[in-house]
Amino acid sequence: MSASLAGLKVEMRYLQRDYEVKTREVELLKQQYQAHAEELLRVQTRANGTETKVEALRREGEVKRVAFSASLLTSGSITIGPFNSHTPLVFKNVVSNIGNAYNPNTAPVRGAYHFELYIYGPGHASHSTGAVLTKNGEHIVMSYEHQPSHYAKSANGVTLLLEVGDLIFLRQWKNSVIFDNENHHNTFSGHLLFRM
Structure with missing residues (x-):
């Protein structure tokens, strides 16, 4: 045991x-x-x-992805002006609005943007055809043509550094006349090149 x-x-x-x-x-x-x-x-x-x-x-x-193009009219034809002062142009026919930046035309991000404007109107001895691109109400560039007969057309473009919320729009030049119809002669376009 x-x-x-x-x-x-x-x-x-x-x-x-x-x-x-x-x-x-x-x-x-x-x-x-x-x-x-x-x-x-x-x-x-x-x-x-x-x-x-x-x-x-x-x-x-x-x-x-910010880019837009718009023309003055969705349909019909119109002669706009002359006015005694610079008058804001309203582009009603939105052709493209990538990034939803066209309405309102405020910069969604800080960056370099490129804008182009094309203006068209009847030739007239007393009235030019023209528009001004403005940034926060400040005159930046102008598209302008004056001829006594036939149709006048002009274009311009610019690259701008914009801060968030900067406002870009076009004003018709005082005492000018602009014509548009279903051919969409007058256009305003812009796009973001790159962020800063």
Whole structure:
């Protein structure tokens, strides 16, 4: 009986050592699990940050696509002017409006923009044909032609650095006459070249 008791004690010591080894292994696994959980949390945080940046870049990419073209009339024909002062021109026929920047004509992002204007009118001894592109009400460039007969046409273009909210529009030159019909002779176009 004492031999069997001694054998049980030896076996118990082996089991005790085995238990201690397994306990250390479990403790090590817990530490590894904790380290993996922390790493997973860091990866998740970075992934969330990346998703936010990707969404911001996507929105920025949408804003980068800014371009419009419009003509004076949707249908019919009209002679506009002469007026005693510069008069805002309203371009009612929107041909394209990428980025929704035409109405109102305020710059959605800071950047370099290019604008073009084409003006057409009847020749007249007393009245020219002309329009002015303005930035926040300031005269920037003019498209102007004066001839006594036939039709007059002129064009101009400019590249401007605009801040968010800057307002760009055209004014008919005082004492001038503009004509338009279904051929859409008078157009105003602009597009964002690049952000600044």
